[in-house]
Amino acid sequence: MHPGREIRKRALLLITPVLFMGGCMASGEDREAGNAATGTTTITWTAPASRENGDPISLSDISAYQVHYGTSSGNYSESIQFQDDGTNARVLTELAPGTYYVAMRVRDTDGNTSNYSEEIVVTIP
Numbered sequence: 001m002h003p004g005r006e007i008r009k010r011a012l013l014l015i016t017p018v019l020f021m022g023g024c025m026a027s028g029e030d031r032e033a034g035n036a037a038t039g040t041t042t043i044t045w046t047a048p049a050s051r052e053n054g055d056p057i058s059l060s061d062i063s064a065y066q067v068h069y070g071t072s073s074g075n076y077s078e079s080i081q082f083q084d085d086g087t088n089a090r091v092l093t094e095l096a097p098g099t100y101y102v103a104m105r106v107r108d109t110d111g112n113t114s115n116y117s118e119e120i121v122v123t124i125p
Contacts (some may be wrong), residue, residue, distance in 0.1 A: 039124035
């Protein structure tokens with residue numbers, strides 16, 4: 001620390017979007033044709049209204065979202081990132097049958113990235 005000088009640290013973006021799972025589908029046509037079946041699921045969320053420290057965050061401060069998923073809890077081998085377009089939903093496609101663990105992160109316009117959201121579990125039949 002420097003005497004007489006106040007050092008300010010920028011608070012990291014620590015916000016938690018709330019995730020919801022939409023419908024899951026698997027293609028029966030693929031199964032009938034003998035191809036490997038794949039499924040889709042829709043992930044929806046509510047944009048955060050505050051940072052983890054309680055400071056408010058406006059929607060215009062949110063730059064992008066990242067959806068992370070994988071086949072074991074806390075181990076996300078796949079991710080997609082996209083700019084905030086106000087839709088608050090994404091479809092995950094070409095998922096093999098099985099159980100997937102999904103979490104999100106949010107990035108603000110200053111480039112700060114949140115911690116992971118709570119994890120949800122998605123099962124593709």
